[in-house]
Amino acid sequence: xxxxxxxxxxxxxxxxxxxxxxxxxxxxxxxxxxxxxxxxxxxxxxxxxxxxxxxxxxxxxxxxxxxxxxxxxxxxxxxxxxxxxxxxxxxxxxxxxxxxxxxxxxxxxxxxxxxxxxxxxxxxxxxxxxxxxxxxxxxxxxxxxxxxxxxxxxxxxxxxxxxxxxxxxxxxxxxxxxxxxxxxxxxxxxxxxxxxxxxxxxxxxxxxxxxxxxxxxxxxxxxxxxxxxxxxxxxxxxxxxxxxxxxxxxxxxxxxxxxxxxxxxxxxxxxxxxxxxxxxxxxxxxxxxxxxxxxxxxxxxxxxxxxxxxxxxxxxxxxxxxxxxxxxxxxxxxxxxxxxxxxxxxxxxxxxxxxxxxxxxxxxxxxxxxxxxxxxxxxxxxxxxxxxxxxxxxxx
Numbered sequence: 368x369x370x371x372x373x374x375x376x377x378x379x380x381x382x383x384x385x386x387x388x389x390x391x392x393x394x395x396x397x398x399x400x401x402x403x404x405x406x407x408x409x410x411x412x413x414x415x416x417x418x419x420x421x422x423x424x425x426x427x428x429x430x431x432x433x434x435x436x437x438x439x440x441x442x443x444x445x446x447x448x449x450x451x452x453x454x455x456x457x458x459x460x461x462x463x464x465x466x467x468x469x470x471x472x473x474x475x476x477x478x479x480x481x482x483x484x485x486x487x488x489x490x491x492x493x494x495x496x497x498x499x500x501x502x503x504x505x506x507x508x509x510x511x512x513x514x515x516x517x518x519x520x521x522x523x524x525x526x527x528x529x530x531x532x533x534x535x536x537x538x539x540x541x542x543x544x545x546x547x548x549x550x551x552x553x554x555x556x557x558x559x560x561x562x563x564x565x566x567x568x569x570x571x572x573x574x575x576x577x578x579x580x581x582x583x584x585x586x587x588x589x590x591x592x593x594x595x596x597x598x599x600x601x602x603x604x605x606x607x608x609x610x611x612x613x614x615x616x617x618x619x620x621x622x623x624x625x626x627x628x629x630x631x632x633x634x635x636x637x638x639x640x641x642x643x644x645x646x647x648x649x650x651x652x653x654x655x656x657x658x659x660x661x662x663x664x665x666x667x668x669x670x671x672x673x674x675x676x677x678x679x680x681x682x683x684x685x686x687x688x689x690x691x692x693x694x695x696x697x698x699x700x701x702x703x704x705x706x707x708x709x710x711x712x713x714x715x716x717x718x719x720x721x722x723x724x725x726x727x728x729x730x731x732x733x734x735x736x737x738x739x740x741x742x743x744x745x746x747x748x749x750x751x752x753x754x755x756x757x758x759x760x761x762x763x
Contacts, residue, residue: 381571392740411681416516453609501666529751598649599634708735
């Protein structure tokens with residue numbers, strides 16, 4: 368039996384693509400190398416469904432607008448999985464960004480978000496600063512409050528795949544791909560356990576995207592990419608007023624502090640990574656960087672960096688380049704094979720927030736190679752049962 372589409376990779380983009388394909392009426396098979404979904408970056412992110420406020424500095428207006436639109440959709444479809452929380456931006460005398468610049472950026476953010484309630488911001492009066500979870504107030508000039516989304520990325524990925532399976536998708540775990548052959552009739556995918564045929568294939572392998580491309584015949588020419596690690600710590604403490612977006616004293620980079628599970632998550636760093644993507648972990652230097660950033664802004668009674676509850680690191684796929692990875696563009700790139708119509712799409716990069724528009728672009732690119740089917744609408748995205756494709760859901 369020939370499938371319409373084979374998706375390789377059980378992260379957020381693979382699950383989203385599988386779901387979108389089933390909604391378009393296609394017969395879909397998702398193949399994942401590990402025994403659970405979301406074993407790479409999609410369980411090691413900053414847990415934020417955010418509009419990309421910091422991308423305004425890179426003039427990526429379209430990406431911010433797309434992110435805010437995607438966030439609005441998720442808040443409506445998945446209220447049990449995605450919630451809107453308050454974010455705070457403190458501005459000090461030594462901050463690299465002035466209150467005027469922050470206010471201008473937040474105003475543009477609100478405009479790109481359609482000026483709805485979720486996209487608006489306020490400037491907190493100084494009399495309210497003492498309520499902000501032990502935030503340092505010495506030389507504090509202003510505090511802005513806006514809103515962004517938070518999710519359990521692992522649970523969201525599982526929910527998308529569960530919805531795809533309910534619409535007919537097949538999920539195969541613990542099945543590494545060994546070879547992909549493109550031909551005029553479609554594609555053949557050979558794994559450790561068997562071989563499968565389809566009209567088209569999607570390489571949604573995240574940090575393993577290059578390894579999957581290397582298994583394709585005929586040889587695919589890929590643009591130069593690199594893996595960039597982002598590390599996080601979860602420390603003891605409690606943030607009752609929401610999340611915070613602060614500048615690292617060392618270099619002025621943006622660092623998030625977000626309420627997570629029974630503590631406070633601090634992230635993220637950015638460093639080039641080489642090696643096995645499954646073995647990425649925070650380095651001692653990154654842990655010191657994150658602890659020092661948090662300690663510079665918060666009283667230890669609220670954020671105790673001496674008690675590390677957990678730590679993790681994820682990988683981003685970025686175009687190879689010189690200089691600080693923090694300044695690189697975050698656009699998701701689609702690499703198509705040279706067939707006409709294309710049979711293979713590889714997803715390079717990507718954001719948790721924009722998984723849906725990415726899936727749409729992937730399916731639009733492959734539409735000429737896929738049979739015409741009847742489309743269906745998605746009413747909601749519900750949490751997956753605990754027994755579905757992985758371990759238990761983690762609480763906020």
